[in-house]
Amino acid sequence: MKYSKALSILMLTVLLVSACAPKAAPFECTDAIGCVTIAPGDPVRIGYALVLSGPNESLGIDSRNGIEIAVGDHDTKVLEHPIELVGEDAMCSAEGGQTALTKLAADPSLIGIIGTNCSSAGEPASRIASDAGMVLLSPSNTAPSLTNPDLAWNPGYFRICHNDNIQGAAMAKYVYEELGARTAATIHDGSPYADQLQEVFANTFKEMGGTITAQEAVNVGDTDMRPILTTIAVGSPDFLYYPIFIPEGAQITRQAGDIAGLENTTLAGADGMYSPDFVEAAGDACEGMYISGPNLAFENPIYDHFLEVHLEKYGKTLSVFHAQAYDGTMMLLAAIEKVAVQDEDGTLHIGRQDIRDALYATKDFDGITGNLNCDQYGDCADPEIAVNQLQNGEYVPLWTYVP
Amino acid sequence: MQTTIRQRFENIDYLDIALWVLRIVIIVAVLWGTVATILDNPYSTEQWLDFLIFGLAQGSLYALIALGYTLVYGVLLMINFAHGEFFMAGIFTATVFVAIPLDASGFTDRHPIWALLVIAVVAIATSMGIAVLTERVAYRPLRRAPRLVPLITAIGASFFWQYFFRGLYGSGITAFPDVALLKGSWTILGLEILKSQVVVIVASVLMLIGLYIFVMRTRMGKAMRAVSEDKDVAALMGIDVDRVIMITFAVGAAMAGAAGVLYALMYRQVHFFMGFFPGLKAFTAAVLGGIGSVPGAALGGLLLGLFESVGPCLFLEGLGITSPYQLKDVIAFTMLVLVLLVRPQGIMGERLAEKKA
Amino acid sequence: MTMETETRFNWGEIVRLGLLAAVIALSLNLIGLVGTFAGRDIIGGMVSVGHVFLFGAALGCGYIAAQRFSGGGAGNTLLGGLVIGLLSSLPLVVLVLIAEPLNLRQFMPYVSPALLEMLTFGQGQALGSLILIVVASVLGLIGAGIPLLPSRVRQPLIWGLAAVFLIGLLAEVIILAWGNQGLGLAIRRFVFAARGLSILGASLVFLIVVGLSAWWNSRGEGIKARVNALPPERQRNLRWGGIGLGILLLLFLPMFLRTYLTEVIDNVGLFILMGLGLNIVVGFAGMLNLGYVAFFAIGAYTMALLTPSEYGVAGLSFWTALPFSVLAAVLMGLILVIPVLKMRGDYLAIVTLGFGEIIRILVLSDFLAPWIGGAQGILKIPNVSVAGMELVKPEHLYYVILAGCLLALFVSWRLRDARLGRQWRALREDEDVAEAMGINLVKTKLLAFAIGAAFAGMSGAIFASKLGSIFPHSFNLMVSINVLCLIIVGGIGSLPGVVVGALFLVGLPELLREFAEYRMLMYGALLIVMMVARPEGLWPSEVMKRELRAGSEEPLPAGFVVSSAER
Incomplete structure (x- = not known):
């Protein structure tokens, strides 16, 4: 009516x-x-x-x-x-x-x-x-x-x-089948975007037979990520997925290298960090990191x-x-x-x-x-x-x- | 009369009971969580020590910023909401105009100490300039206004500076260049500690001691304390109150500017919103330690940093709470309430009753 | 002697004002206000908002200078204005000259080629800079010239210019409210350009306002005197007539304002409701609360959970759930006030701020997410419905919010002068004395928090139903800060002040929505300017006025007299 x-x-x-x-x-x-x-x-x-x-x-x-x-x-x-x-x-x-x-x-x-x-x-x-x-x-x-x-x-x-349903699932598939990871942890930042994406990732990863060692969350504005990363390091996951935004994402990327137990963990984010700004903010630490997103083939x-x-x-x-x-x-x-x-x-x-x-x-x-x-x-x-x-x-x- | 007094007693009894219940609930939860975590103990001793060091480094930053709140509160009895913006303004300007060009020209690699010195001087000077300007325009005309009015102009100044610098340098995230000298870690007492954290902790402690000496030993420090006791009497004793207040702002802002440099060294990114959350935390730290007290601010900052770092995994994990680090501010504020319930004036604060805060 | 030194022309002061104008103009350029709004016309094709930001400082400082040296002679004053304008343009010329060679844009993104183009009027560096200097100098001169005019010319002129500026600025909103039917459309096309007023429209507005102002200048006093001369009964009738007219206006407001402006008023109404609640806690009882958003959040989440929403557990209707929302907020108020009963002043402020944050973090947390949605919020909260009709449009919700505000206003008004209100006031003045007078501190504080929380709970409940979905991020510290600002800007403890404050601090930024990233900058500046200009607030309460008057009669200590004279 x-x-x-x-x-x-x-x-x-x-x-x-x-x-x-x-x-x-x-x-x-x-x-x-x-x-x-x-x-x-x-x-x-x-x-x-x-x-x-x-x-x-x-x-x-x-x-x-x-x-x-x-x-x-x-x-x-x-x-x-x-x-x-x-x-x-x-x-x-x-x-x-x-x-x-x-x-x-x-x-x-x-x-x-x-x-x-x-x-x-x-x-x-x-x-x-x-x-x-x-x-x-x-x-x-x-x-x-x-x-x-x-x-x-x-x-x-x-x-x-x-x-998010598409992207989260695709990432899980890649990690499980291509990288061969069997354990993974996730971090979100309380935004609906990141929360949903990591949830879909975690569910798909578990369905495929993987183990989720931790699902953690940071707050927007946090800078000191070392404590939370230390907590995650306890489960020594093969893979860490944090589909969040540049400020917190760059901090996690930089600080993960300092944490004992995360040396062999592969880091990954999503399109919220798909930016030259992220590369600048995360410095050398982001080398080798994986980022999911739309296929922006740069020769386009x-x-x-x-x-x-x-x-x-x-x-x-x-x-x-x-x-x-x-x-x-x-x-x-x-x-x-x-x-x-x-x-x-x-x-x-x-x-x-x-x-x-x-x-x-x-x-x-x-x-x-x-x-x-x-x-x-x-x-x-x-x-x-x-x-x-x-x-x-x-x-x-x-x-x-x-x- | 008889009945009102009786009523009052009854009320206070209920209140006390409620307060005791509250305390007991919090303490039981904390103990339960702690015991459960320790029994389960997922962390090694090194990891526990790491938690402590992370907390100390973060806490010393809070402490430096908290000093500005505490100094200003001491002389003006006013919450300077814009203090976090002084912190941001200095390092943002120094990063854009000094740190990045110096890094690009290779000067930082050749003379890292000099480069850091120049960055610090520019950051501190900018923070001081912004603070003095803010005091002159937004606070000085309101010395005699009702107490909440300067709080509102402080909030206004906070928004203004945030968006002013956003306009000036853009809304993106600017990376603070790496300083090769501070990369990697040192092994101290068998513990591996990041160089940047060592620098942050040492620099903060030195500055805190310096400030304490300044406030307790110098003429200007004495004048500040006099103004904080009683402005009118201080004016009668021949102290230029306006000047003392201005210098108080400048000193507080200098600490914030220095904290900005240490922040950039530790976290290597600056943006226009970076002052807001640290400002809020530092304010909490200042109140926790007893607002108006310099050692209190230092202690409050360190405690807050420690609790944020250790608290979630120690207290909450054992309770089976998911994503405990999301709740670290809940821990920080709950601790604040607990402390204030026991000591309403903060850990090292003086009784405020006589001061009529 | 002092009079003379104040009015005598003083070149040092002129240079200082000129430098001030220069700093302001340069800052506005560097932070992008000038460049971004160069295309936003006030008068189509002639004057843009960017121009106002570019030359406003010259005009304003010229005006201030002339006012300060009112006795200094017209020639000198005009020359002073010219110098101020000239000085204000110099850093801009420097900017134009050095921007390209130094590549300033790598430091400051808004120093773009487009800005430089605007600064030089598209005429190249040399000629453009010259034009810039000339225009700024002339505007400084004009600014200085305005106070020299006799007041019967000056006042209408200022009003006319202000009206053109305001209508041009708000053109978009006015067009939205105007509608598109028949005659309206024809007039609209005539008065407004694509953006801003048309030249014809601007002249028309200017002439009408100047005419009205001149008429009021010559006749206004007479009319006021006539009204004052009326017998008391007639005066009272007149006043009641005015009130009646006001009520009628309130009832039919949505029809004049149409959808968008009614939506703005709805938002203002929700803030008025919260402001009235916080006014009881802060304004009446003097307890500083920076976590007021907690009660708003509790109201909203209770509404969402009790109605058939995504996470609903009870399936009640809006009207059945409303009392529970209010009750939940009151309960939360009572729980939160217990630990803070013994705290004072700023300790109270930080602890309440903490409560606000705790509630926000809890509703956001993964820990409680299975029950209240966490970061994903709660969707599908049903609309308010009356007699089977769903109220979706802002025009309909307006009446719900109006009813809420009127109820809250009535309760606040009755409480203010009741025994409880006087107890609160005693509490605000001095807790120890109040206790000594036999006031039950615990009870009065509990009541203040509970009633304050009730209004916020109601506001939150309406908010949830109005939006249809709620997310934790809506309940951040900014809401608490906003509400606190509006009651203090309005005039602390004053009921009409809450309404005026909300209109200014919630309504105005809403209307200036197109200023997007600069709104917060303006909001901040507005807070400072308003508080410095009127520390007592826009519509102070009688009590506060009396206190301030009493305060000013106190002999000031020596240091303060000296420092204020130095100024």
């Missing part, structure tokens, strides 16, 4: 908007959840809701750079209309996601939103964007619940990053071009989520180009359900992060997971896996 009401209000608004637009050619909106009409010369507005303040802000800034470069690669134009970005700080919390999305969703001219970074913000964001008929494309929400129809899935939600020409633009525009590169944000923006723009109906005078009509359908139908989309295909619940990431090893400060892909 609430849905139909929201819809009727939306339809009304859209009708009124279109009523005011100059009527060069009669266009009838037959879209199930309404259309957006863009008058000649008016911009196509795309929103983003990212974490732009607080300790996690480098994630958001990184994603924003990706979005801006994607828009720049389109010459800031789509179908002869300028592209305008409308940004909000969704922070890394549920309430931040809710407020940011409420604001963006109040703007009926918005078609789609790139966001959010944190899964906690993604949960209410997905619901609000969906109710407003918009699409939400996340560069870094990895929580499985967001594309689980029994939990937090909403129509119109897409993500370009990996569901789109990425070469991207890095070039990024370096010129922002000075240096940051973590991995710019790539997903770039791909998401590109996907959205492609969908707009595909479904928009253009009148003779240049007026654009974009059906909201059409956009969703176009995105769900994404097949073999060539992005930085690989070959993107969306499933029925909006998981669009290239399912291929790569395990990279840090060799001389470079991420070298050693093994790829497609479930």
Whole structure:
């Protein structure tokens, strides 16, 4: 009932908007959840809701750079209309996601939103964007619940990053089958991302016949990791998986070498540490470490071009989520180009359900992060997971896996 | 009248019972956990000693930062929430403008001692500058305001400096270059101790002693103590109160700046948010030791570091609690409550009743 | 004698102000405020927020200088303003010249080619620097010129400029509230550019505000006098009329504000609720509590566990679960207050801060995760529903929050002047004396914590239902700090102060959301400026006003007189 009401209000608004637009050619909106009409010369507005303040802000800034470069690669134009970005700080919390999305969703001219970074913000964001008929494309929400129809899935939600279920399981498979490790320990940092990833890893590893010697947790902001590493060293695991972020991840990497009992333990992280910043922060200690993530083959020409633009525009590169944000923006723009109906005078009509359908139908989309295909619940990431090893400060892909 | 007094006695009885129950519960849990851990003993003696050394190194950093809180509290009876930011500002600036260029030019490899000296001077000077500026703009105009008002400007200053330096040097994580001289470990009394930890512990102890002498023996230290006893009387005795307060801030910030350098040597990364958590911990340490007391801050810092390092595996593991290190702050704060229940003024603090805190 | 030295023109002071302006302007450039908002127009195509940050210091310091030397003669004052503007631009010129050769960008990421381009107006180094110097000098001169104008010109002018600035700054939010129907859309297209006001709109706003201000300047006193001359009954009627109008406005607010602004008001409302609770503990009873978020968290988690959510155990509805949430928070308040009963002042502050952290870490911990979700939070908390209708939209939830706030306001207001409220006040003034007067310290402290916790529990319960999912990270120290700041900025112990403080410290940052990474910087600066300018708060309570007045009449000790005169 609430849905139909929201819809009727939306339809009304859209009708009124279109009523005011100059009527060069009669266009009838037959879209199930309404259309957006863009008058000649008016911009196509795309929103983003990212974490732009607080300790996690480098994630958001990184994603924003990706979005801006994607828009720049389109010459800031789509179908002869300028592209305008409308940004909000969704922070890394549920309430931040809710407020940011409420604001963006109040703007009926918005078609789609790139966001959010944190899964906690993604949960209410997905619901609000969906109710407003918009699409939400996340560069870094990895929580499985967001594309689980029994939990937090909403129509119109897409993500370009990996569901934790895929990445955690792939890592376990690699460790057990390729590295031959039989005992492993994990550390998470209390973020939903790391917690879920290590949980999936541990469960898969146990199912395969391995032993988990310890599942520990640190707090964000911790620097002295030696005590916890000493605790872990008691079980002398073959393998230590800590899919966390750069500050704490670099500390663990550096300090693990000082601990008696961890000399033969292989270290590994996930895409939260896939960044030149991590190599700098962890120093020599990260040599030989394994990092799981999307297969960012560095010979990929789109990425070469991207890095070039990024370096010129922002000075240096940051973590991995710019790539997903770039791909998401590109996907959205492609969908707009595909479904928009253009009148003779240049007026654009974009059906909201059409956009969703176009995105769900994404097949073999060539992005930085690989070959993107969306499933029925909006998981669009290239399912291929790569395990990279840090060799001389470079991420070298050693093994790829497609479930 | 009769009845109210009776009521009061009854109430206090209940309260005491509740407090005793609380204490007993905590102590039983701690003992149980300890005994269970020791019976099970998964750790070797070396590992236990490692825990102690890790805790001492971390604790001496807390102690250095805690000094700033304690000094300022001593003279102004005010929690300087922005102190963690003084700590961050110094080392962040020194890393960006000194440490990285020196390392890139190869100077650090050739003259490591000189390089460290320059880094320390720049870090300390920046911290002091920021502290004096903050005092002048955000605290001095409020000397006569209600007590909570400077607390709010201190919170404001904390946010301001965090995001100011974030804007200045960027939001990423900056790596502090390795100093080859401090890599590896020494064997002392049969124990292998990291060089960086030895440097941190030794430097902290030296600075603590230096500060103690400064406060107890010099004229300025005497003036500080006079101001902390009674500002008005100190002013009547011809002490320039504003100047003394400014110097107090500067001295506290110098300690924070030095702590920043040691932090960078030990953890080798700096970023704009690095001051927040150590600041909070140091504040806890200052209160634990008895806020206003210099030796108290040192003791509080060391104890806090030790408990964070040893506590989770000693107390919690035996209780079968998963991921005990996630709960190390719970241990730290519970210990604080226990200590304050026994000594409401902290371990080495003076009675605050007369001071009307 | 002293008067003369104060008003006499003083070049040293001018240079100091000029250097201050220079430092401010340079800092704003280096931290990226100027560059980032160069594209964010206030007046479309003419003035951007970046320009305001770039030249604001010159204008402001020129103004301050002219005010300080009000008796120094117009010529000298204007020259002084010019010098201040000139000085403020010099470091920027140096920046333009050295940025490239020294590669400053490797140290400071915001010294980007785009910023240098803006600083030189795209005219190359030499000509661009010259333009920069000239513009800054002229603005310094204008700043110094404003105080020289007669007040009937000056005041409307300042109001007009301020209105243009504010409306331009908040253009996006205003457009959102404006709507898109018929006439509204037409006016909107006329007044607003793509971002910010259009030139026409800006002139229109300026003229209207200047007109209104001039009218009020000439007539305002007369109207006030007429109202004051009314018989007391009529005055009372007028006041009641005003209150009635206010209530009506509150009831229909969501209709004017529309979805987004109502959402903002909802968030403000949750903080008002918490602020009222903390006000009882800190404002009335004088016990500093830095861990207030603990009760908020308990309320939210109780709501999540009692309703049919992911980890729900009872399957109650919102309204049945609400009393239990409040009760749980009260119980937690009683448990937490026992160990701190004998602590005072800052010891209390750090211990309560510890409690807040302990609760947050516990809900986050792996240890309790099987029951309350740990890092994954709790999803699928049902919405508030009334008579079978689910309240999902902010406009509907507004009434739930309003009811909560009004209830809390009523309770606080009644308690303030009741026996208990007076006991709290005695406690705040002096615990020992209060005890000697026969006040039961334990009981009064317990009650303060319990009632304070109840409001936070209610706020937390509504928060959980409003979001539909809760995560431990929502319950961090920042919430406690925010609530404490808002009650002190509003005026400690004052009920309207809580509302005003929440609007300022929760509502305003919400509206400035597009400033993203700079919001916290501005929030920090705002806290300092507000507290230094008005230490008693924005809307101080009567008691506090009296105390401050009494305090100022006390003869100050010698040292302080000297130091304040030096200033």
